[in-house]
Amino acid sequence: MTSVTTVKSLALINITTENFKPYGQLITPSEDGKVYDETDAQLHLENGIPRFYIMRLEQRGRQFHRITRHQQCTQCLGSLEGKEWLMAVAPPGVKDYPDITQLKAFTIPGNCFIKLEVGTWHAGPYFDHEFVDFYNLELSNTNVIDHFTYNFLEKDNLRFEMVS
Secondary structure, three states, rough: OOOEEEEEEEEEOOHHHHHOOOOEOOOOOOOOOOOOOOOOOOOOOOOOOEEEEEEEEEOOEEEEEEEEOOOOOOEEEEEEEEEEEEEEOOOOOOOOOOHHHOEEEEEEEEEEEEEOOOEEEEEEEOOOOOEEEEEEEEEEHHHHHHEEEHHHHHHHHHHEEEEE
């Protein structure tokens, strides 16, 4: 018996500081010399060695069926070269699966970055470009010991598409 996969559309929202709060922080440019405050990335990297690197992603598109979370650290992502990109997120929770009623898809301009709160479910980065280089700040072993993924396709016959 063949199961049918449902494709659910997620309307893209332009990211703002306020609408991204349940998932993390939007970090935008500030004047040089500004004193550290709550508008700066509130990082949790004390559980290991921080890793800051540039990752190149190619031809990602707008569909996903997996979503991941990291429970030991925050993660910061931003594109280089001012390229716009997309990210789907669900808030942190104690369950082993995300709350899809709170799943949101954001359009993120190339002049800022996001900090994902510890435990925030995230799918992405995605984009329409051929490739995008992203800077990524997490722990050196995040993708080895702190990478929990929920597969909507396997468990729910579900796929998501981010639409404008």
